[in-house]
Amino acid sequence: MTKQMPSYDYQLFVIGGGSGGVRAARVASGLGARVAIAENFRYGGTCVIRGCVPKKLLVYAAHFAEDFADAMGFGWTLQPAAFSWPKLIEAKNKEISRLSGLYETKLVNSKVAVMHGAAHLVDAHTVAINGQHVTAEHILIATGGTPFVPPIAGIEHAITSNEVFDLPQLPQRVLIVGGGYIAVEFAGILNGLGAQVTLCYRGEQVLRGFDDDVRAHLHDAMIKKGITVLLHRDVASIDKLANGSLSVALTGAQNTKLVVDSVLYATGRIPNTQGLGLAEVGVALDEAGGVKVDAYGQSNIPGIHAVGDVTNRIALTPVAIREGAALANTLFGATPVQADLTTVPSAVFSQPPIGTVGLTEAQALSQNREIDIYSARFRSMRHTLSGRDERTLVKLIVDTASQRVLGAHMVGADAPEIIQGLAIAVRMGATKADFDATVALHPSAAEEFVTLRDKVTRKRND
Numbered sequence: 338m339t340k341q342m343p344s345y346d347y348q349l350f351v352i353g354g355g356s357g358g359v360r361a362a363r364v365a366s367g368l369g370a371r372v373a374i375a376e377n378f379r380y381g382g383t384c385v386i387r388g389c390v391p392k393k394l395l396v397y398a399a400h401f402a403e404d405f406a407d408a409m410g411f412g413w414t415l416q417p418a419a420f421s422w423p424k425l426i427e428a429k430n431k432e433i434s435r436l437s438g439l440y441e442t443k444l445v446n447s448k449v450a451v452m453h454g455a456a457h458l459v460d461a462h463t464v465a466i467n468g469q470h471v472t473a474e475h476i477l478i479a480t481g482g483t484p485f486v487p488p489i490a491g492i493e494h495a496i497t498s499n500e501v502f503d504l505p506q507l508p509q510r511v512l513i514v515g516g517g518y519i520a521v522e523f524a525g526i527l528n529g530l531g532a533q534v535t536l537c538y539r540g541e542q543v544l545r546g547f548d549d550d551v552r553a554h555l556h557d558a559m560i561k562k563g564i565t566v567l568l569h570r571d572v573a574s575i576d577k578l579a580n581g582s583l584s585v586a587l588t589g590a591q592n593t594k595l596v597v598d599s600v601l602y603a604t605g606r607i608p609n610t611q612g613l614g615l616a617e618v619g620v621a622l623d624e625a626g627g628v629k630v631d632a633y634g635q636s637n638i639p640g641i642h643a644v645g646d647v648t649n650r651i652a653l654t655p656v657a658i659r660e661g662a663a664l665a666n667t668l669f670g671a672t673p674v675q676a677d678l679t680t681v682p683s684a685v686f687s688q689p690p691i692g693t694v695g696l697t698e699a700q701a702l703s704q705n706r707e708i709d710i711y712s713a714r715f716r717s718m719r720h721t722l723s724g725r726d727e728r729t730l731v732k733l734i735v736d737t738a739s740q741r742v743l744g745a746h747m748v749g750a751d752a753p754e755i756i757q758g759l760a761i762a763v764r765m766g767a768t769k770a771d772f773d774a775t776v777a778l779h780p781s782a783a784e785e786f787v788t789l790r791d792k793v794t795r796k797r798n799d
C-alpha cells in the first residue's frame with residue numbers, strides 16, 4: 338500500500354519486541370520494507386520471558402507430583418520424590434534465554450535493525466531512543482501490557498506474574514488474588530509444587546466469561562487437589578510481620594486474617610502506554626490506556642499503529658501475531674488485511690487444563706437462540722488404574738435451528754490439544770451431524786466429542 342519514502346530512516350519502526358511487534362517487523366521486512374525494532378527489556382516479550390512459555394514449563398513441573406503418585410496404580414514403586422525450585426528456575430531461565438536469543442537472531446536474519454533501549458515518540462514520524470532521533474514513515478506500538486494491582490494498603494508487599502517466575506525459593510504458603518487465567522494457572526502450579534495455596538476471588542465463581550459448567554468443574558477440581566478457594570472475598574490490607582511473613586486481612590462475612598509467605602496478585606493486566614509520548618503526539622487512548630485502533634491496526638494518527646495487548650482487546654499471543662502480520666501486509670503488501678479473529682480458541686493451563694472455542698452456553702442464549710446442549714462427565718481411562726478422583730468434562734453448544742456447533746468446551750487432560758483441532762471444525766461451521774459422522778478415535782478422551790447423544794434444549798429465560 339505504501340510507497341518507499343527515502344526521506345525517512347526506516348519505513349517501519351516497531352516499539353516492542355514481543356510476539357506482535359516481532360511478527361510485524363519480520364513480515365514487513367520480508368515484504369521489502371526497511372524496518373527497525375526497539376525493545377527495552379528482553380526480546381520475546383511477555384509470552385516468552387514471563388508469560389505463556391515459562392508458565393507452561395512450570396505447569397509441566399507441577400504435574401509430576403500427580404504423575405509420581407498415579408504411577409503406583411500402574412505397578413511402579415518409587416522412592417519419595419524431592420523437588421528443587423532453584424533447579425527448575427535455572428532450567429527455565431536457560432530455555433528462556435535460548436528463545437529470547439532466537440527471537441533476536443531471527444530478526445537479524447530477516448534484515449531488521451535490532452535496537453536495545455526505551456523508545457518514545459517525539460512526533461508522528463520520529464522516535465527517540467538511546468539519545469538519538471530516528472525517523473520512520475510508520476511507527477508501530479507493540480509494547481504489550483503490564484500487571485495491574487489495586488491500590489490497597491500494603492500492596493508493595495505483594496508480587497505479580499512479573500516476579501513469581503524468579504522467586505529465589507518456592508513460598509510455603511501463598512495467597513493468590515484474582516480469579517482469572519493467571520490466578521487459576523498459578524494456583525495449580527504452586528499447589529502441584531508443594532505450596533499451600535489459597536485463592537481469593539471477589540466474584541461468585543472463578544474464570545468469569547468462561548462457560549459456567551467449565552467454571553464449576555474447575556472449581557471443584559481445584560478444591561479436590563487441596564487448593565482453598567475463597568469466593569466473594571477480597572484483600573483489605575497486607576502487613577509485613579517481623580519474621581518476614583505477610584498478614585493479610587480479607588473482606589467478607591467473617592473478617593479473616595491469613596498469614597502467608599507470599600501474596601500473588603493476578604488481577605488483570607493493563608496496556609503498557611506510559612512514557613511513550615503517545616498523548617503528547619495526540620494518539621487516542623481508551624479508559625484503560627490502550628491505543629485505540631481501527632480494524633487495520635491504525636490509530637487516530639495516520640502513520641501510528643498498534644497491535645497486541647497494548648490495544649486492550651484480546652490479550653493472547655496468537656492474536657497479537659495475527660494482528661502484527663496483518664498490519665505488515667496492510668502497510669507493505671498488495672492489499673489491506675484485517676486479522677480474522679472470528680473464532681479464537683483459548684486455553685487455561687490450570688490443573689486440569691481447559692480448552693474452549695466459540696460460544697459459551699450463556700453467550701449463545703444471550704443471542705436469543707434456541708440451543709441444544711450436549712455434555713458428558715467421565716473418568717478418564719488413566720484414572721481407572723491411578724485411582725485419582727478426577728473427572729473430565731466435555732460440552733458442545735449447538736444452534737437448534739441450523740445444527741451448527743457454536744461452541745466446544747473441555748476440562749481435562751490434553752483439553753488445549755484437543756480443542757485446537759476442534760477449533761478448525763467449529764470455524765468451518767461444522768454441524769452436530771458432522772461431529773456424529775466422524776468416526777471415533779478409540780480409546781481417547783477426545784472421542785467423547787463425536788459420541789455425545791443426550792441433549793438438553795434451552796431458550797433464553799428457560
Ligand code: NDP
Binds near residue numbers: 539603604
Ligand atoms: P484476567 O482478566 O483473566 O483476570 C483478572 C482477575 O482479577 C479477575 O478474576 C478479576 O475479577 C480480578 N480483578 C480485577 N480487578 C480486581 C480488583 N481491583 N480487585 C480484585 N480482583 C480484581 O487477568 P489475568 O491477570 O489473569 O491475565 C491477564 C490476561 O492475560 C488474560 O485476560 C488473558 O488475556 C491473558 N492470559 C492468557 C493466558 C492463556 O492464554 N492461557 C494465561 C495468562 C494470561 P472479575 O472477574 O470480577 O473482573
